[in-house]
Amino acid sequence: MSLQIRRVDKFADLQTIFRILQEDGAIIFEGFLSPEQVKQMNLDFDQPVIDTGPGSKKGEGYEQIQQFHGYQTTRVNNLVTHSKTFREQVLNDDLIHALGEYFFRKESGDWWLMATQLIQIGPGNVAQKLHRDLENFPAFIKMGKSGPCVAANCMIALTDFTEENGATRVIPGSHEWDNFEMSEEERFRHEDTIPALMKAGDMLIWDGKLVHSGGENKTESEYRRGIALPLxxxxxxxxxxxxxxxxxxxxxxxxARVQKIIGFRSVFPSSGSGLWQHNFEKLEDYLGLN
Known part of the structure; x- marks a missing residue:
């Protein structure tokens, strides 16, 4: 386990990438996006960010979700519709699909995207609560580190990620801890985290068992913008x-492989007769997709 987040370029040997993920639970790919892709997607997302605005729209009774969302944080979904570059280039990138296969194929079969979400952390937003992404699926918490991999996440930087503007914070190696069922006070400390410092175009990916959070934006006027792709x-x-x-x-x-990870094709877990079907036929046949 490394005390830093190890870095490679997007064309690094896959076996090296997988070894680092197994050891550390996280890795940064430098230059995952080209400057042209970064520029175009920022243009594509500027108006949806303005239209959405910061803070959760969930009302009374959802205070914990509102805090987790971030009061100065804007979250935009439906990136597939908003950006041609995103849907045709990012979602079809070989590295994204290789990572999905690494995390899920052997234990679970087909995989898809939990969401496509732009996250923009604004000035004054406090650090997010430390968490593991597998906590979205409560039954798997009890299985701890020996349970199957049921989540992984990518964060693609569309602006520079710095210590000051809220870079994602991680604890390398925490995917191998034994404290999955302890209280938050017992298991996680922000002082144990390190920031995932990235240039615009870099990508961080981490195992769903890794402890992490969005960082605090300590700046007065700087916005930290990135794309989250949870798998x-x-x-x-x-x-x-x-x-x-x-x-x-x-x-x-x-x-076809992009259609599948956004839910427009039937999926086949490692056992069973398939899911997301129409009349026991493949969804793509019903929809008339090539």
Whole structure:
């Protein structure tokens, strides 16, 4: 386990990447996006960010979710619709698909995206509560580190991520800890975290068992913007309702493997007769997708 987040370029040997993920639970890919891709997607997302605004829209009774969301943090979903570059290039990138296969294929079979979410942390936003992404699925908490991998996450920087503006914070090696069922006070300390410092275009990916959080934005006028791509086995319900958000004509023009990870093709776990089907036939056949 490294005390720092190890870095590679996006064309690094896959076995080296997988070894680092196994040892540390996280890795940074330098230059995952080109400057042109970063520029175009920032342009694509500027207006949706303005339209959405900061803070959770969930009302009374959802105070914990509001705090987790971030009162000065803007979260935008449906990135597939908002950006042609995102849906045709980022979601079809070989590295994203290789990572999905690494995390899930052997134990769970097919996988897909829990969400496509832009996260912009604004000035004054406090550090997020430390957590593990597998906590979205409570039954797996009891299984601890020996349970199957049921979550992984990517954070793609669209601006520089610095200590001051809220860079994602991680504890390398915490995916191997034994404290999955302890209280938050017993198991996590912010002083044990380190920031994932990135240039715009870099990507951090981490195991769903790794302890992490969004950092505090201590600046007066700087916004930290990134794209979160949480991955899960395809037998879990996604966070984002793609089928109600994305026009089918957009989907028709996407590669088959992209259609699948956003829920427009049937999926096949490592056991069973398949999920997300129509009349026991593949969804893609019902929809007339090539």
């Amino acid at each position: 899960t086995p395809a037998y879990f319900t996604p966070e984002e309702t793609y089928a109600f958000s994305i026009d089918l004509e957009i989907v028709r023009n996407l590669p």
